[in-house]
Amino acid sequence: MRLDNQLWESKYHEAVERLTREEAQWRTAESLLRQLVGCLGRVAHGAHDQVDPHIERLSAALSGTMEPLALEPLVTELAEAIEGLGARPRGVNDERSIPITRPQRTEHGSSVQSSLSRLVDRIVILPRLADRANDLRHDVADAGDLVALAACGDRLADLVNEQRIGLQREIDALQAVLRHVTGRLDEMSQYMSRELADQSTGEANGQALDASVAHEMRLLGEAALEIDDMHELRERVNQSLETISLCFRDFRDREGIRLTAYRERAERMRLRIEQLETERNTLQRSLEREHELAQTDTMIGMPNRLAYEKRIEAAYESWQATMRPLSVAAIDIDHFKSINDTYGHTAGDAVLRIIGQALLKHIRPCDFVARYGGEEFIVIFDGADEAESLQVCERLRGKIQHLAFHASRQPVRVTASIGLTQFRPGDTPQSVFDRADLALYTAKNGGRNRCAVG
Numbered sequence: 001m002r003l004d005n006q007l008w009e010s011k012y013h014e015a016v017e018r019l020t021r022e023e024a025q026w027r028t029a030e031s032l033l034r035q036l037v038g039c040l041g042r043v044a045h046g047a048h049d050q051v052d053p054h055i056e057r058l059s060a061a062l063s064g065t066m067e068p069l070a071l072e073p074l075v076t077e078l079a080e081a082i083e084g085l086g087a088r089p090r091g092v093n094d095e096r097s098i099p100i101t102r103p104q105r106t107e108h109g110s111s112v113q114s115s116l117s118r119l120v121d122r123i124v125i126l127p128r129l130a131d132r133a134n135d136l137r138h139d140v141a142d143a144g145d146l147v148a149l150a151a152c153g154d155r156l157a158d159l160v161n162e163q164r165i166g167l168q169r170e171i172d173a174l175q176a177v178l179r180h181v182t183g184r185l186d187e188m189s190q191y192m193s194r195e196l197a198d199q200s201t202g203e204a205n206g207q208a209l210d211a212s213v214a215h216e217m218r219l220l221g222e223a224a225l226e227i228d229d230m231h232e233l234r235e236r237v238n239q240s241l242e243t244i245s246l247c248f249r250d251f252r253d254r255e256g257i258r259l260t261a262y263r264e265r266a267e268r269m270r271l272r273i274e275q276l277e278t279e280r281n282t283l284q285r286s287l288e289r290e291h292e293l294a295q296t297d298t299m300i301g302m303p304n305r306l307a308y309e310k311r312i313e314a315a316y317e318s319w320q321a322t323m324r325p326l327s328v329a330a331i332d333i334d335h336f337k338s339i340n341d342t343y344g345h346t347a348g349d350a351v352l353r354i355i356g357q358a359l360l361k362h363i364r365p366c367d368f369v370a371r372y373g374g375e376e377f378i379v380i381f382d383g384a385d386e387a388e389s390l391q392v393c394e395r396l397r398g399k400i401q402h403l404a405f406h407a408s409r410q411p412v413r414v415t416a417s418i419g420l421t422q423f424r425p426g427d428t429p430q431s432v433f434d435r436a437d438l439a440l441y442t443a444k445n446g447g448r449n450r451c452a453v454g
């Protein structure tokens with residue numbers, strides 16, 4: 001049996017590191033959310049006397065340590081105050097005030113909406129929270145006013161907190177597994193040292209027997225020289241044989257006890273090892289499943305941004321070592337917002353799924369495609385330069401353009417723009433991504449449904 005302990009330990013360490021990294025990303029997202037709620041608060045402040053004190057309290061609380069339990073009553077009070085606005089609008093008893101309506105979406109509102117939307121698109125969500133993130137994305141897009149946007153901000157904050165708590169739980173669980181495995185390894189090393197000690201006891205028993213027999217033989221030899229009488233000599237020999245036989249019996253008894261204890265220990269250890277093997281297999285399966293889920297976009301059923309980041313890191317390392325050409329393309333669906341607005345988000349989701357699947361189907365086996373976020377996909381062309389990748393991009397663009405979408409029996413034209421670039425000396429994955437994104441904007445500004453090289 002092979003335990004592969006080192007491999008497992010390093011896998012757990014890797015997983016703990018990954019979770020710590022993700023937790024740091026969530027802290028950034030949380031800080032962005034605080035800023036966002038702060039912005040929303042500033043925009044909404046002054047619109048309603050009844051709501052202002054609640055906004056001020058919430059903003060003050062958010063500037064300290066984010067403690068969900070303490071925030072909850074503040075958010076509830078704010079929500080209740082907003083609810084109460086319909087009954088007691090500012091101005092009923094105040095001549096100076098403007099008649100109240102629910103605050104309409106302003107320029108601030110739409111910029112808040114697009115940054116909230118970008119934030120939802122950018123964060124990598126735990127698979128079990130993906131449906132909630134998706135609903136939230138739709139509600140952000142549908143939010144008609146600042147109050148609805150503020151509610152979406154709250155939900156995003158909840159999602160971020162839940163994700164952080166989830167990640168912390170995963171870290172704790174992994175550390176518990178690590179402790180468990182380390183405990184088992186300690187147990188085995190104790191077993192090994194006990195066996196070594198036991199082996200020395202066995203050797204010492206054997207040596208003691210040798211010494212006793214040799215001693216008895218020496219005494220017998222000496223006696224044989226001194227004793228002349230045959231009868232007396234026979235008696236002496238008998239006596240020595242009896243002593244030697246006692247030594248052997250004593251040795252056998254001690255070895256018997258030692259061997260029984262050894263067999264029991266060995267059996268216990270065999271069962272422990274069997275258990276460890278079963279636990280290891282279960283853990284391996286769940287780790288592989290987690291790993292796969294963490295790198296899959298469940299809505300489309302294709303690799304997600306995390307998978308892209310891992311893949312591009314590996315491709316980048318190999319590019320540095322070999323300088324084989326490496327290119328990256330960013331693909332963005334054109335006017336996707338208007339698809340959502342016209343046909344609804346469910347139709348928008350279906351369009352994303354069909355395009356994602358079409359990309360998976362039409363890239364070459366050596367290429368890699370992932371959903372980067374929102375309506376943006378990303379392709380890695382490993383071993384292909386700009387000219388070769390451009391041909392594939394043009395083909396992919398053509399495939400998307402010719403996908404037959406219909407709504408109420410009317411054809412709906414869906415196109416995509418593509419920004420492409422190749423790794424150049426001094427590049428990093430981030431600089432190449434930024435250049436591909438810039439090329440994408442060139443393609444969009446050039447009229448969309450086209451490829452541009454950056």
Ligand SMILES: Nc1nc2c(ncn2[C@@H]2O[C@H](COP(=O)(O)OP(=O)(O)OP(=O)(O)O)[C@@H](O)[C@H]2O)c(=O)[nH]1
Nearest residue numbers: 117141333334335336337338340345348349374375
């Ligand atoms: N249905 C659906 N919509 C999404 C999803 N992710 C992002 N979106 C929407 O995609 C839209 C992207 O809109 P914009 O960034 O304004 O871009 P666009 O309308 O595609 O316009 P251009 O990119 O300039 O051609 C937003 O309305 C998002 O809400 C998703 O998973 N499902």
